[in-house]
Amino acid sequence: MASSTFPLVFIVRRQDPKHLVPSKPTPHELKQLSDIDDQEGLRFQVPGIMFYKNNPSMEGKDPASVISEALAKALVFYYPFAGRLVEGPNRKLSVDCTAEGVLFIEADANVELDRLGDTVGPGCPYLNELLYDVPGSDGILGCPLLLIQVTRFSCGGFTFAIRLNHTMSDSSGFIQFLNTIAEFAQQPQTKITPSVPPIWQRHLLSARQPPSITCPHYEYGQALAGAATTTATANGTTTIDRSFFFGPKEIRAIRNHLPHHHYSTTATTFELLTACIWQCRTRALCLAPDETVRLSFTVNGRGNKHGLNLPPGYYGNVFTYPAVMAKAGLLSMLPLGYALELVKKAKAQVSEEYFRSVADLMVIQGRPSHTLEANKDYIISDNTRAGFDKLDFGWGKPVYGGIARAISLISFYVPFRDIRGGEDGIVLPICLPESVMDRFEQELKKMTQEPVEHPPNHKPISMHQKCSQSIS
Template sequence: MASKFSQSFKVTRQAPELIAPAELTPKEVKKLSDIDDQEGFRFQVPVIFLYRNNHPSPAMEGRDPVKVIREALSKALVFYYPLAGRLREGENRKLLVDCNGEGVLFIEADANFSLDELGDEIHPPFPCLDELLYNVPGSDGILGCPLLLIQVTRLLCGGFILALRLNHTMCDGYGLVLFLNAMEEMAQGKPTPSVTPVWQRHLLNARNPPRITHIHHEYEQLDDSNDTLHTTNPNDLDHKSFFFGPEEISSLRNHLPPRLKNSSTFEITIACLWTCRTAALQLDHNQTVRFSCITSIRNKGSGIPLPQGYYGNAFGYPAACAKAGSLCGSGLGIRSGVGEEGEGADERRVFEVGGGFDGDEGAAPPVYGGTAGAMSLISFCMKFQRMDGKNGILIPISLPKSSMVRFQKEVKKMIAQGASMEDLSEMKQSEKLLCKL
């Protein structure tokens, strides 16, 4: 995709505009929850959906997708009016949303290519993302900026691309899907969303005073001053996606001792990536590394009854820790590093993984729908079907270019070794333990 469109790819954009709610909405100031308010959520998340024109729904048939989405957006903001406001800080940097109805940014655009020209398989990385989701100058901050940016790009084939950028403090993936579903319903002519949006961010505020009963590695402040992932020039980063289908998972499963053969596909995949990524970064063997996995608390028996329409951040990211040497020296059967790091251990956040999602804006299901790619410390796990019909998991990874070369070799080697293993019965189970993620 990158080489094919490096010279011919072109997008013509109209001037950005602010889309306000279609009706008057309450003018008030709302506090975000203590989960929303975390420093680690103060960033923008790019998401992209690509649609063909071959099976349009009645809501889209013969209609301009730009007009449909612009109108649906305005109507949906009546119910999700905080998204049309602006963030500011209160006492102790507490985030507040000023529901002033200023609106969200919207860009109308046209491209000089069809969807088929993007290739047989469409997935991250999207090398032309800056054209499909234009960074309006001054719009990408956290405070005092639009909380949502949407660009709709018409394609020559009649399809279109919907790309958006969301301020993560306002919503998680589930919350964004609720909002997109409301837009779809507005596009279909429904007067109200089928799921009523709920604010109630106080439900996820900490006790006063807080009561901490466990060690939470994920909340420890880390010194990233010597972290190459932070100091690497963005132009020196490489971005690739890795597919894990039934054959790859079977090969990786062969690395496990018999009593761990029932580990989930997710556990096996992430154990592979965490191990190979740590090896590719060539960290000191005594350095403690950390993996965090985004875990939703919705409907998980957490004791916090969140309403169905709650669209704020509602997840934690528990962490697993291990010494780099232990992690890289034992394939997927590693000594557990949890609790083994000593006082003052040099620890860094190495890897965080979240889930992906699909979207439907009144058109046929998208060819691709989900996050636009990985960031240096964060990746996403998405269901994906290849052109050959194989279903699996697609995970985009971002690393310095030299590390990416090593990472690809490590993954390939681990899968190849697993495919050639025939007898694992002699593995010493007392010395091997899959780090449960």
């Protein structure tokens, strides 16, 4: 997409938000979430956005009307989304299926979609206009579980932006619901039921009786030990968002930083990229060498790999966050293979028993949050296979579809096509203090270029020297 040489005056005119309810009567009942859903660490809102170009074959059709009608039909089958969360004993969450509806906003932008240029994607600077935060709607209890805004552009393109209460679904479960909306949108006259019937059955991932914590769960541990302050950041520092693209060239360059025995083994792109990002982020933070840093990342429990045996159509959360810890000095100074082995080891520990142990821990320990300490903790979630980039309401696949931005200490891998080179790859939005972001970008550039061959007696520069040089 071409960017204008003039500053973009971007104005969105929104209609009043409305509550969109199921198109037919639905059961009024109380449905408990699972103990994998019901974690303090999932009690937040996740924003997503899809950008669609004009499609001449859809001439005369209004995307807001098409989608709202399809959404009302989909809510007949996914009626818990039209309810509200309530809290019971031991902070247990349930959905009160009241059919109060989801929030829906219809809007119009004053420009053509192409005018957004390369800002189309995660971290779009116009997100607050394209997904309006309706006052009082962003709570967890007693609030709408979905907020949707469809914004039409003057060219006939549009955006579909959505905010989800994460306790309800993970990316795989949520895309199942969105695909049902898409089916009704594409076949408004003939589609009667979803191709994949939704399955609730959240008891399948609830705690055992009696509950028992059988695995180590460092992601729910205490605050990390180490020096009281860091050289890079301080409380109250303003953070910025930036996104980084990894295509085949970048992935190949990162892999070339590994010893030959690592290069020729089966380290996945996820493992490789996660190790690289964690190492570069730690270097950029300039922490004291003895401080402990922690990385958590999502492991999907769907399919047969982990033995959970969930039925097709289950749309709850089916992932866990194994954690790995290291001293900042070691992680920063040692080669990439060190970080990679830590990531692979943490990933390999996840099993059916690990999931059961997490569910039991929630009940025994009162649903603790993931322990997150600014700078020292970091979470990466893999959304590359979720399918947001394939969601088709009749206008074709989106130019971009996925998570809208990084959320504090959480980053997301999202599939992305680089419009400049036409390459398919992965984009990572990340949130860091500005000075740290600049160092992170420099560290990442080193990793995405061919490695420099050092003589055997080469001694790497210390992190304190590195940080003082970058600041001076």
